[in-house]
Amino acid sequence: MKSEISRAWWKEGVLYQIYPQSFKDSDGDGFGDFQGVIQELDYLESLGISMVWMNPFFESPMVDNGYDVSDYRAINPRYGTMEDFDAMIAGMKKRGIKFVLDVVVNHSSDQHKWFQSARSSRDSEYRDYYHWWPAEKGKPPHRHSLFDPEGGWDYVEESDSYYLHTFAEAQPDLNWENPKLRQEVYDIMKFWAKKGVDGFRMDAFQFASKDTTYPVFPEGHEKDFIKWYGMRPQLHDYLKEMYKEVMEPYNVFAVAEGAGSTLQDAHDLVDEARKELQTAYHFEYVDMSRTPEGYKLTDFKNVFTKWDEAFAEEGWLAVFLSNHDNARLVDRFGNPSPEFRRVSTQMLNTFLLSMRGTPYTYYGDELGMTNIDMPTIEEYVDIHAIGKYKTVLAKNEDMDEFMKVLNYSSRENARTPMQWDDTENAGFTTGTPWKKVNPNYKEINVASQDKNPNSVLNHFRNMVKLRNEHEVFVYGAYQLLDRENEETYAFLRTLDDKKVLVLLNFTNHDSALELPELKQINKTLISNYEDLNNANGKITLKPYQAVILSIN
Ligand code: GLC
Numbered sequence: 001m002k003s004e005i006s007r008a009w010w011k012e013g014v015l016y017q018i019y020p021q022s023f024k025d026s027d028g029d030g031f032g033d034f035q036g037v038i039q040e041l042d043y044l045e046s047l048g049i050s051m052v053w054m055n056p057f058f059e060s061p062m063v064d065n066g067y068d069v070s071d072y073r074a075i076n077p078r079y080g081t082m083e084d085f086d087a088m089i090a091g092m093k094k095r096g097i098k099f100v101l102d103v104v105v106n107h108s109s110d111q112h113k114w115f116q117s118a119r120s121s122r123d124s125e126y127r128d129y130y131h132w133w134p135a136e137k138g139k140p141p142h143r144h145s146l147f148d149p150e151g152g153w154d155y156v157e158e159s160d161s162y163y164l165h166t167f168a169e170a171q172p173d174l175n176w177e178n179p180k181l182r183q184e185v186y187d188i189m190k191f192w193a194k195k196g197v198d199g200f201r202m203d204a205f206q207f208a209s210k211d212t213t214y215p216v217f218p219e220g221h222e223k224d225f226i227k228w229y230g231m232r233p234q235l236h237d238y239l240k241e242m243y244k245e246v247m248e249p250y251n252v253f254a255v256a257e258g259a260g261s262t263l264q265d266a267h268d269l270v271d272e273a274r275k276e277l278q279t280a281y282h283f284e285y286v287d288m289s290r291t292p293e294g295y296k297l298t299d300f301k302n303v304f305t306k307w308d309e310a311f312a313e314e315g316w317l318a319v320f321l322s323n324h325d326n327a328r329l330v331d332r333f334g335n336p337s338p339e340f341r342r343v344s345t346q347m348l349n350t351f352l353l354s355m356r357g358t359p360y361t362y363y364g365d366e367l368g369m370t371n372i373d374m375p376t377i378e379e380y381v382d383i384h385a386i387g388k389y390k391t392v393l394a395k396n397e398d399m400d401e402f403m404k405v406l407n408y409s410s411r412e413n414a415r416t417p418m419q420w421d422d423t424e425n426a427g428f429t430t431g432t433p434w435k436k437v438n439p440n441y442k443e444i445n446v447a448s449q450d451k452n453p454n455s456v457l458n459h460f461r462n463m464v465k466l467r468n469e470h471e472v473f474v475y476g477a478y479q480l481l482d483r484e485n486e487e488t489y490a491f492l493r494t495l496d497d498k499k500v501l502v503l504l505n506f507t508n509h510d511s512a513l514e515l516p517e518l519k520q521i522n523k524t525l526i527s528n529y530e531d532l533n534n535a536n537g538k539i540t541l542k543p544y545q546a547v548i549l550s551i552n
Contacts, residue, residue, distance in 0.1 A: 005475055010199060010253045010278060011316055012474050013050030014353065014464050015100065015360045019324050020057050020079055021065065022417045023363060025429035032417070032428070034080035034088045041088075043446065045095040047366060048464035052092060053100035053201050055324055057085075061111050063170040064147070064383050065415075067203065068109035072188040089196050098198035100255070105185045106204040107171040115172050119156045119163065128178045131164035131210060141214055144222040144229070147171075147384055149391040164214075166207050166229060168383050176208045176238055186245040193250035200246075202277070206230035206258040209238060226261040236268060239276035248275070255318055256280040263310040270315045279358065281318040282307065289332045292408045297486050297506045300333075305480045308356055312477065320360035321352055327413040329362070331371040335544065340508055341368050341444075343544040346459040346528040347504050350546035353463040354493065354502045356478045363418055366460040367449060371413040372438045375403060381435075385410050421447035459528055466526055466548070472498040487511040488541060492551070499551040500525065505541035512540045520552045 005011075024036030034057075037044075044052065057079040059071035066076065075082055089099045108115055114126040121127070122134075133140035133153060140162050143152030153162040154169050164173045175181055189200060209232040221228045247254055259266035259282035269277050285303045289295040304319075311317055322329040330336045334344030345368035352359045374380065377389050385406055392402045412435070419441040420427030426441035438444075449455030467473040476493035481501075488511050489504040501518075505511045518537045527547040533540045541547070 005314075005316070006272065007475070008253070008278070008316075009098070010051070010255075011358055012468075013098070013358070014048065014467065015051040015053055015318070015358060016044065016047060016049040016366075017323060017360060017362045018052055018054045019363060019415055020054055021434060022415055022428070024418060024420070025431065025433075028429060028431035029078065030429050030431040030434045031078045033078065034075075034084035037088050038084070038091055041091045041095060044092070044097060046461065048461055048468055049361070050096060050468075051098045051100055051199070053199075053360070054102065056102045056104055056203075058104075061109055061170065063109070064168055067104050068107075068111075068168070068171050069104050070109040070111040070113075072105075072108075073191055086195065093196065099196070100199040100201055101192050101197045102203055103185075103189065103200045104203040105174060105188075106208050107165065107167060107173045110170045110172055120158050122159050122161070129175055129181045129184075130172050131175050131212065131214075132159075133162040133164075133214065135160045135162065141216040143214075143217075144225065146225075147387045149387055149394060164210070166204070168387070173210070174208070175210075175212075177210070177212055177234070182238060182241065186242060189242075189246045190250065193246060193252050197252065199253040199255065202254055202256045204258065205256045206235065206260060209233075209235040224261070226258070230258070231260045231265050236274070236276060239269070240274070243275045243277075247278070253278040258283065259317070263307070266307075266317070267310070267315050270317070272314070279316045279318050281320060281360070286321070286326055286332075290409045291405050295333075297489060298484060301480060301483065301489055304355065305478075305483075308478045311357075317357040318360050319352060319355050319357035320362070321348060322362045322365055322414060323360070324362070324414055325411050327409050327411075328369060328371045329365040330368050331408070331413065335508055336370045338443075340544055341370065342454075342456055343528050343542075343546075345456045347506070347544040347546035349456070349460050349463055350502070350526070350528070350548065351489065351504055353460075353467050354473055354500075354548060356474075356476070356493070359467075361460075362414065364414075364416075366457055367419060367444055367446060368456040369416070369419060369444055370438065370440060371408065372416050372436065373407065374410070374412060375407055377403070377406075379436075380406075380410065380412060382410065382412050382415075385412065419445040421445050454528075459526075462526055470498070470500070470525075471495055472500055476500070481515055481517070482513060485513065488513050490515060492517065501549045501551050503539065503541060503545070503547050503549070505543065505545045508543045510540050510542060512538060514538045517551055518549075522550045522552050524548070525550055 021032050023032040025032050026035035056066035058069045059074040060066045114129045117124040118126040118130050140153045145152040147168040207230045254277045256277050259280040269280050330345045334348050416438045417428035417433050422442045426437045449457035472493050472495040476495035479492040481490040487507045493500050525548040529542050529545050
């Protein structure tokens with residue numbers, strides 16, 4: 001089958017996500033920085049990746065680790081200077097790596113000069129950059145907040161009004177209904193595009209447009225958060241405007257965090273003919289494994305297959321299994337025990353890099369970095385975790401159970417310093433790291449894996465190389481096989497006369513399967529075990545074995 005999907009560089013490469021605070025510290029202050037990334041440019045190149053998305057590094061009071069921006073054109077000095085930034089992206093470009101900027105414009109920081117002025121007076125020229133409810137109208141209709149247990153409105157005395165915040169109190173929502181605000185945002189994006197940025201990741205963007213009459217929502221509506229708080233029809237108009245103002249003239253792409261609540265929403269966001277966004281990623285599969293109880297493989301397959309089928313002819317998605325908002329890849333979807341960590345991470349990376357959609361991989365997952373054990377709330381700094389803790393406390397819910405789930409699923413798991421080697425602080429810093437290094441850095445680190453052909457790291461590199469060399473992994477059609485199998489995920493990718501079969505054992509024991517395609521094997525393209533136990537259409541996969549076969 002020939003895929004008619006149009007070609008684009010942002011579909012073809014592999015994206016690597018860097019959490020700048022935790023990647024590499026060059027000056028011993030305990031925070032990662034641009035010069036640290038510059039020191040590791042050869043490492044990035046060695047991975048074979050072709051895009052880097054970096055989480056926010058702008059001026060910020062850091063209430064939500066930089067997702068609260070107080071100046072969109074200034075660098076937070078802890079990461080370096082604008083010259084360092086320029087040198088960093090120039091170094092990436094030299095190595096063929098494009099740069100994707102995180103654009104956090106559903107909200108700003110409450111320390112942004114726009115908000116400082118807006119809150120002070122109803123006559124401020126920036127007043128309509130935000131959402132207000134004048135106190136003389138009484139209390140505003142309840143709005144749920146994702147981070148603030150007290151809800152989405154907060155009172156400011158100076159102008160006797162409430163302002164709206166979908167996330168933390170310190171993250172007031174910007175008013176996208178105001179054309180002046182929209183122009184400000186496009187100007188900011190142009191500023192960075194002129195500096196050579198190749199793409200934008202639109203943070204929390206599905207919530208940008210609001211019904212500014214602030215109607216009363218029905219009881220319990222929070223459960224369907226996106227439906228009530230996101231994807232209003234005007235959002236599409238704003239995206240079309242942004243496309244014309246920024247994406248088209250500067251030849252940059254944009255990816256949305258969140259793809260709406262229905263497949264139709266997702267299509268409307270990324271349909272090429274509509275000229276809104278180029279790509280998006282949804283949360284349905286990461287939502288399925290938020291507790292230690294885990295997930296069912298058939299559910300996992302069904303979600304991926306459903307989304308793939310909906311985009312088989314048109315539109316493009318990004319795929320990811322972990323990021324800075326989730327627990328570590330191997331803890332969520334694999335097996336972090338010393339016996340199976342290596343093979344199960346390799347298996348998951350094989351999946352991510354052979355699936356259709358642009359793969360987004362998160363720093364450290366190329367090594368099999370794991371969750372960190374943080375059983376008590378005192379160790380947490382993340383505003384999301386602390387907000388949830390307060391809610392459980394206020395409602396007198398089961399705290400032991402909550403802490404167990406938090407320890408497993410918290411975002412802090414994914415924010416520990418990168419493990420470079422087995423020297424003190426994993427080679428991340430010579431100072432005191434802002435966040436505790438995972439004690440397992442002595443075993444899991446770049447230096448120990450770099451030269452080992454069987455390491456997680458080298459498997460990752462080999463997989464990226466394979467994907468880069470064979471277009472079938474990018475543009476080939478996807479077809480699920482053996483849907484009901486609870487142990488093995490098997491699928492085909494087909495482009496013209498090229499066909500590859502991907503087999504992934506998701507269990508910690510041998511798993512046999514029988515497929516007609518196994519009678520047509522041409523050769524093994526990659527495997528995380530030496531031998532392949534295949535005879536006459538039957539195969540027995542070892543625990544967490546991942547193998548890709550080319551098929552006649
Ligand atoms: C997005 C980011 C998350 C942040 C939130 C508020 O979900 O990924 O880290 O806390 O938006 O900006």
